[in-house]
Amino acid sequence: MMAQGLLTDAYELAMLEVYHAHGMNETASFELFFRTLPPERGFLLAAGLEQALAYLESLQFNDGELAWLSESGLFSSEFLETLATLRFTGDVDAMPEGTVFFANEPVLRITAPLPQAQLVETRLLNLVHFQTLIASKAARIVLAAPGKKLVDFGLRRAHGAEAGVLAARAAYLAGFSATATLQAARQFGIPASGTMAHSFVQAHDSEAAAFEHFTRVHKRPATLLIDTYDTEHAASIAAQLAPKLEAAGLHINAVRLDSGDLAAHARAVRAILDEADLQHIGIFASGGLDELMLQSYCRDGVPIDGFGIGTNLTTSSDVPALDCAYKLQAYAGRARRKRSEGKATWPGCKHVYRHYTEAGRIAHDIVALREEEIAGEPLLRPAMRGGKRVPGLPSLAQSRARAAAALAQLPEPLRQLGRACVRVDISPGIRSLAAALDAGDAPCRAS
Amino acid sequence: MMAQGLLTDAYELAMLEVYHAHGMNETASFELFFRTLPPERGFLLAAGLEQALAYLESLQFNDGELAWLSESGLFSSEFLETLATLRFTGDVDAMPEGTVFFANEPVLRITAPLPQAQLVETRLLNLVHFQTLIASKAARIVLAAPGKKLVDFGLRRAHGAEAGVLAARAAYLAGFSATATLQAARQFGIPASGTMAHSFVQAHDSEAAAFEHFTRVHKRPATLLIDTYDTEHAASIAAQLAPKLEAAGLHINAVRLDSGDLAAHARAVRAILDEADLQHIGIFASGGLDELMLQSYCRDGVPIDGFGIGTNLTTSSDVPALDCAYKLQAYAGRARRKRSEGKATWPGCKHVYRHYTEAGRIAHDIVALREEEIAGEPLLRPAMRGGKRVPGLPSLAQSRARAAAALAQLPEPLRQLGRACVRVDISPGIRSLAAALDAGDAPCRAS
Numbered sequence: 001m002m003a004q005g006l007l008t009d010a011y012e013l014a015m016l017e018v019y020h021a022h023g024m025n026e027t028a029s030f031e032l033f034f035r036t037l038p039p040e041r042g043f044l045l046a047a048g049l050e051q052a053l054a055y056l057e058s059l060q061f062n063d064g065e066l067a068w069l070s071e072s073g074l075f076s077s078e079f080l081e082t083l084a085t086l087r088f089t090g091d092v093d094a095m096p097e098g099t100v101f102f103a104n105e106p107v108l109r110i111t112a113p114l115p116q117a118q119l120v121e122t123r124l125l126n127l128v129h130f131q132t133l134i135a136s137k138a139a140r141i142v143l144a145a146p147g148k149k150l151v152d153f154g155l156r157r158a159h160g161a162e163a164g165v166l167a168a169r170a171a172y173l174a175g176f177s178a179t180a181t182l183q184a185a186r187q188f189g190i191p192a193s194g195t196m197a198h199s200f201v202q203a204h205d206s207e208a209a210a211f212e213h214f215t216r217v218h219k220r221p222a223t224l225l226i227d228t229y230d231t232e233h234a235a236s237i238a239a240q241l242a243p244k245l246e247a248a249g250l251h252i253n254a255v256r257l258d259s260g261d262l263a264a265h266a267r268a269v270r271a272i273l274d275e276a277d278l279q280h281i282g283i284f285a286s287g288g289l290d291e292l293m294l295q296s297y298c299r300d301g302v303p304i305d306g307f308g309i310g311t312n313l314t315t316s317s318d319v320p321a322l323d324c325a326y327k328l329q330a331y332a333g334r335a336r337r338k339r340s341e342g343k344a345t346w347p348g349c350k351h352v353y354r355h356y357t358e359a360g361r362i363a364h365d366i367v368a369l370r371e372e373e374i375a376g377e378p379l380l381r382p383a384m385r386g387g388k389r390v391p392g393l394p395s396l397a398q399s400r401a402r403a404a405a406a407l408a409q410l411p412e413p414l415r416q417l418g419r420a421c422v423r424v425d426i427s428p429g430i431r432s433l434a435a436a437l438d439a440g441d442a443p444c445r446a447s
Numbered sequence: 448m449m450a451q452g453l454l455t456d457a458y459e460l461a462m463l464e465v466y467h468a469h470g471m472n473e474t475a476s477f478e479l480f481f482r483t484l485p486p487e488r489g490f491l492l493a494a495g496l497e498q499a500l501a502y503l504e505s506l507q508f509n510d511g512e513l514a515w516l517s518e519s520g521l522f523s524s525e526f527l528e529t530l531a532t533l534r535f536t537g538d539v540d541a542m543p544e545g546t547v548f549f550a551n552e553p554v555l556r557i558t559a560p561l562p563q564a565q566l567v568e569t570r571l572l573n574l575v576h577f578q579t580l581i582a583s584k585a586a587r588i589v590l591a592a593p594g595k596k597l598v599d600f601g602l603r604r605a606h607g608a609e610a611g612v613l614a615a616r617a618a619y620l621a622g623f624s625a626t627a628t629l630q631a632a633r634q635f636g637i638p639a640s641g642t643m644a645h646s647f648v649q650a651h652d653s654e655a656a657a658f659e660h661f662t663r664v665h666k667r668p669a670t671l672l673i674d675t676y677d678t679e680h681a682a683s684i685a686a687q688l689a690p691k692l693e694a695a696g697l698h699i700n701a702v703r704l705d706s707g708d709l710a711a712h713a714r715a716v717r718a719i720l721d722e723a724d725l726q727h728i729g730i731f732a733s734g735g736l737d738e739l740m741l742q743s744y745c746r747d748g749v750p751i752d753g754f755g756i757g758t759n760l761t762t763s764s765d766v767p768a769l770d771c772a773y774k775l776q777a778y779a780g781r782a783r784r785k786r787s788e789g790k791a792t793w794p795g796c797k798h799v800y801r802h803y804t805e806a807g808r809i810a811h812d813i814v815a816l817r818e819e820e821i822a823g824e825p826l827l828r829p830a831m832r833g834g835k836r837v838p839g840l841p842s843l844a845q846s847r848a849r850a851a852a853a854l855a856q857l858p859e860p861l862r863q864l865g866r867a868c869v870r871v872d873i874s875p876g877i878r879s880l881a882a883a884l885d886a887g888d889a890p891c892r893a894s
Contacts, residue, residue: 006629007608009600010641013629014665021664024650068633114650121644125603126611133606153456156572157768159580160609161454164573167606182453182460186515194457197568199775202783203471203561217468218461227787260788311768314606320767321604321758328646336649340674341707 005061005083008122010074016115017079026332028114029349030121031106032128035323042414042421044322045139045403046099046107047170048131050396052124053389056088059120088116092384095352096394097135098173098402099379100410102424105352105367106380107132114331121326129324130163131170137291137316138174139407141309143415144295149306151193152179153286154314167314173400175407180308188396195223195256195284202228208237211252215245221253223284226269231257235269239276254282254305262287263302270303282306290318291417337437346430347437352379362409368427452508452530455569457521463562464526473779475561476796477568478553479575482770489861489868491769492586492850493546493554494617495578497843499571500836503535506567535563539831542799543841544582545620545849546826547857549871552799552814553827554579561778568773576771577610578617584738584763585621586854588756590862591742596753598640599626600733601761614761620847622854627755635843642670642703642731649675655684658699662692668700670731673716678704682716686723701729701752709734710749717750729753737765738864784884793877794884799826808858815874 019025034044061069061083069080090112095101108128110117141150152171155164161183168184178193179185185192196214204210207228215222226234235255242252255273257265262285273281286308297304311317327345328336337347348369353376355363368374382390394402413421466472481491508516508530516527537559542548555575557564588597599618602611608630615631625640626632632639643661651657654675662669673681682702689699702720704712709732720728733755744751758764774792775783784794795816800823802810815821829837841849860868 006633007602007611008629009602009627010629010632010639011627011643012641014641014661015643015647018647018660018664019650022660028646028650030646065633069629072632072639074639118644118646121646122603123608126605126608129604130606155454155456156569157576157771158573159577159606159762159767160613161570161573162607162609164454180456180458182455182457182516185457185519186453186512192457192519192521194459194461196458196462197565198785198787199475199477199565199568199783200462200465202775202785203466203475203778213465213469214461217465229786231788258787259790315762315767317767320606320762320764324604328649331650336646338645338649339676340645340705341678343706 004055004059004123005065006068007126008119012119012122013069013075015118017075019115019118020079020082025113025115027111028117028328029330030110030117030326031329031350032108032124032324032326033106034103035325035343037103037420038319038322039419040318041136041322042417042419043100043102043136043410044132045135045174045406046095046101046132047097047135047173048128048166049094049097049108049383050393051127051131051166052108053092053384053393055123055127056092056120056384057387057389059088061086086116086119087387088112088120089387090116090384091382091386093380094383095379096381096402097399098406100362100406101352101379102365102420102422104346104424104426105365106350109349109380111349125324125326129322131166132324133316133319133322134167134170134314135174135403137313137319138171138176139403140291140417141294141313142175143407143417144291145298145307148294148298148304149178149284150176151306151308152176152181152313153308153310155181157311158314164314169396171313173396174403175400196225198225198228201225207234208241211238211241212245215250215252216248219250221251223254223256224252225258226255227257227259227265231260231265232268232272235272238281239272239278242276242278242281252281254284256284256286256308258285258287262304263297263300266302266304284308286310288312295417335433335437337434339438346426346434348430348433350430353377354379356409360409361411362422364423364425366425366427367430369429369433372427372429374427451502451506451570452512453515454573455566459566459569460516460522462565464522466562466565467526467529472560472562474558475564475775476777477557477564477773478776478797479555479571479771479773480553481550482772482790484550484867485766485769486866487765488583488769489864489866490547490549490583490857491579492582492621492853493542493548493579494544494582494620495575495613496541496544496555496830497840498574498578498613499555500539500831500840502570502574503539503567503831504834504836506535508533533563533566534834535559535567536834537563537831538829538833540827541830542826543828543849544846545853547809547853548799548826549812549867549869551793551871551873552812553797556796556827558796572771572773576769578613580763580766580769581614581617581761582621582850584760584766585618585623586850587738587864588741588760589622590854590864591738592745592754595741595745595751596625596731597623598753598755599623599628599631599760600755600757602628604758605761611761616843618760620843621850622847643672645672645675648672654681655688658685658688659692662697662699663695666697668698670701670703671699672705673702674704674706674712678707678712679715679719682719685728686719686725689723689725689728699728701731703731703733703755705732705734709751710744710747713749713751731755733757735759742864782880782884784881786885793873793881795877795880797877800824801826803856807856809856809869811870811872813872813874814877816876816880819874819876821874
């Protein structure tokens with residue numbers, strides 16, 4: 001990961017310089033939330049907290065960064081000296097990764113001296129927004145294709161290296177089985193998966209030779225790509241090869257389709273394989289897939305056993321960004337509220353409480369001030385105290401289990417990829433605080 | 448930048464292991480191209496070559512990566528030994544950054560021993576696709592708002608850190624003036640720009656105090672954010688403050704709008720400032736902007752002098768991915784062609800030749816085999832020979848100048864953000880090679 005200090009907007013340092021000059025160093029609370037959900041997303045899945053905490057714990061300006069800031073002439077040398085020793089010493093409360101949530105619910109709260117809490121805005125949003133975006137897309141894919149093997153194929157069209165690697169993590173968290181990206185496999189312990197490219201087939205003088213070489217060299221069940229020239233013809237080649245390989249103790253695990261009408265090809269290929277008594281060879285498909293196509297294949301009983309999802313997963317192509325914000329809720333003991341048109345915030349430090357139906361599905365949520373006594377399951381948990389992670393934070397495997405449980409608790413319309421239908425109530429305490437702030441000239445006492 | 452060796456798909460190494468086992472080490476040519484342009488893009492702007500070349504020059508597997516690969520059990524130890532010494536020793540021919548191009552034109556060609564050329568597929572696509580995606584989006588924004596100051600505000604919603612930093616570079620290359628991302632400013636020498644956040648205003652007890660503190664501490668012309676509570680009211684506060692600051696030798700450079708009906712607010716704020724004889728204070732706008740909104744503001748004469756563009760720029764939100772591919776064109780002296788449905792490729796090693804109108808606008812392009820004699824300006828240039836960059840490659844400033852010249856050469860409908868209208872001809876030589884390949888059983892002699 002690159003040095004972190006300058007992974008921020010110029011305006012953060014411009015504001016910090018003023019805070020420094022005026023001694024504005026009291027405690028601030030900022031909350032990170034998503035203002036609205038687009039029609040294509042009935043729920044979101046929290047992800048990225050682990051990377052956010054790692055960022056906060058390691059945040060500092062290194063010598064090279066400080067030297068560049070000095071040369072830039074943008075800031076006074078006296079202010080830059082304070083940056084040399086700046087560390088994040090605050091608290092974080094957050095929804096654990098793998099929590100389902102909705103619009104206007106704080107996902108993460110930072111409580112720290114104002115300059116620290118301000119500085120981290122850009123990278124926190126960058127980290128939490130992106131993984132939440134991808135985990136939420138991946139969750140839809142998981143819901144669309146129950147029981148299917150799902151593999152992330154997305155690095156090549158992801159927006160840079162970090163996007164590819166973190167998208168693999170977010171997809172695995174949401175329930176994907178594996179990733180093609182080796183860096184993600186290494187970094188997060190995600191199973192690696194891969195087949196072959198068309199170039200591999202093309203570089204050989206025949207498909208039969210390509211398939212046989214691949215299986216014999218790897219000595220483990222192979223997935224063969226069969227659409228380089230003619231899909232059904234290549235399926236027949238694989239079917240003829242299978243008994244010969246079996247005799248040598250080698251196995252074809254699956255064939256992969258990557259172009260054309262995948263449903264039609266899958267049925268034709270299934271018939272060719274079944275005719276050859278190769279029911280154990282599966283069919284894996286890839287190529288521009290998204291959750292709506294998977295949902296349709298699964299409903300229609302198309303004989304595809306697994307899917308490689310690339311571009312539409314790692315760019316969340318139908319919704320490549322969410323409307324997230326990181327806003328000041330209280331400073332120096334007083335609640336604060338932004339009233340910008342269409343972007344007004346609910347003031348104060350908040351909690352989210354969840355209520356369930358008798359069948360254990362999510363019924364509705366209540367957003368309330370921390371000091372209000374509200375029934376329900378509290379969703380935000382301590383994640384960092386005094387700049388250090390609290391003990392016992394979940395592993396990626398635990399977060400993945402939480403996500404699976406959360407998806408099982410979704411109301412049925414959301415599991416069917418429908419629009420948002422879970423009510424999020426704003427508590428009386430928040431409403432009266434907002435009214436008092438709007439009525440008074442000065443900010444109100446915060447909790 | 449993170450270690451590079453594992454920034455690849457598992458299947459690349461699976462294929463390399465077979466190439467190694469069968470001594471398939473002859474020269475391969477792969478071409479990177481974009482199959483089609485979406486309706487929202489009439490042209491693309493090449494970007495990312497510098498990062499691609501840096502990747503190729505530095506590519507190697509470090510000890511930690513090799514140890515992990517060994518532990519993974521996915522590959523034989525004999526094969527992994529060959530990875531320890533693997534370096535990229537091939538040639539690259541590519542369109543210089545800042546070149547305008549269209550569908551089916553090779554943007555970059557790799558000529559190298561097959562394993563090397565295969566391995567680099569994933570990261571090359573990842574780097575060239577993303578910057579080309581963003582430069583192409585940024586070019587539309589530049590064309591939509593001639594003469595306006597354009598600033599990249601996108602890091603927070605970019606897909607990770609690398610995306611934010613490389614998007615800033617791509618946008619600058621395409622003609623943006625500045626970036627808010629300090630890391631990009633440092634890494635690429637792009638001017639940094641920034642104002643203040645709503646939290647800065649909220650943390651103060653009054654907007655007047657926030658504005659005055661900001662201007663006095665920075666001692667340089669300030670841009671004040673005026674939409675935290677009531678835009679026109681804050682504009683009046685700024686107008687009252689301006690003479691007081693002027694008396695102290697301090698200046699308000701601009702006010703920033705970030706919510707509501709930006710055109711209506713801009714007109715109202717312009718009137719307030721003009722009424723106070725503050726014609727020199729500009730209006731800067733941000734908040735969910737894209738090129739179509741900018742085009743409409745500029746056509747309507749809305750008094751906005753500059754724009755901060757975030758999410759829609761750095762995620763290329765209307766088109767978050769392009770249909771790019773990296774395909775084998777020739778191996779061991781013979782042309783190769785993939786015939787997959789809807790994804791067939793034109794075989795052989797190719798060049799692109801451009802023809803201009805008498806007025807110097809782009810007229811049409813011809814894609815031809817390297818050995819064909821074709822008139823026109825050749826668009827691919829040598830970029831790397833034997834694994835080393837050729838001397839005299841352009842700087843970012845030179846690529847930015849090339850982009851500006853290229854945008855000026857676009858046919859007028861494309862400058863108006865219309866659909867693709869430039870003809871790309873496939874030469875007779877390519878067509879007959881493809882026919883020969885399709886007719887014959889064996890691949891044909893390549894150039």
